[in-house]
Amino acid sequence: MTTHGVDPKLLEILVCPITKGPLDYDRAAQELISRAAGLAFPIRDGIPIMLVDEARELDDSKTKDN
Amino acid sequence: MTIFNRAAVRHHRERAARSFGDFNFLFTECAERLGDRLLDITRTFPTALDLGCHDGAMARFIPPRSAVETLVHCDLSPAMAGLAQANSGCLAMAGDEEFLPIRDQSLDLVVSNLSLHWVNDLPGAMTQIRRALKPDGLFLAAMLGGETLKELRDALTTAEIEREGGLSPRTSPFAEVKDAGNLLSRAGFALPVADTETITVSYADPLKLMADLRGMGETNAHALRRPSFSRRTTLMRACEIYLEKFATGDGRLPATFEIVYLTAWVPHESQQKPLQPGSGQVSLGTLFLGDDAEVS
16 A cells, blocks of 8 residues: 655654665655665555565666666 | 574564554553653653554653654564554654664654564664764663563473473573663763563463463574474473472462663763863862861
């Protein structure tokens, strides 16, 4: 379910668990993207899943378009 | 160093989330006790993180005087994070205490209710918590200590040596309270305090205790644990030993839970601290003997 997004308060405090660097919010895909780590963390029912083994690895070609 | 299998910890919590309401008594009790400790603190905490939230019980016990405006639940198990959000209506995320996904200096309070005893790198987790807090931010935690389940551990150990001629790690090695204060200092916290309380739960049957531990998601997640279940005969013998050694007069079986409480602050200039040696302005002679004292 991706009907509701992430609360802005949550976006304010979240960083990448690996690099502690910033995250980009991809509203359409409901993902939080850490470019430094090359990982996209899923958001399920408004709950960011900030676990490395749940994250999708970014492929470089797609990263450049975003 | 890997002591705990974090995937197992997570799996146990995912499983426990399905019927956690039947087994959450210890978490509810400790959440209330943590809430009592917040009641003693006059500071307010606009942004707070509930780290290792389980079903989010903490939300019910944060006192109004703490003035928490934003509470974020966080658990290694996405199912628990979802449960916490459903129960409290607060924000939630899935996150790992060993890889905290929180921006530096973004929180006023980190509260952790019975979760940090499953963390492999406790000093590393504490350092990340300290970094996530603002100056003068508070870290308040309850975790299970070394006396926890001493009766069960004794019974299982004795039975296993008797029946299987050897020993495998079965219950989790817990932190000692005297280590905890040192860890807080090493992680860069000021004014660290660690103290303990004991909660004794009375059981009619050791198997009910084991079922409760499973329901709580607190069963063995030791990295070196045996992959297979214990032999039934060993388990039955452990139950006998538990009864023989620990039954009270009324035939009930005590199960000890030692709760280690940690309180520490991120350093801030407003906090009391010792003066530099040699910075005294009044001599001790003057203090004790009056102004005309001559100290040679």
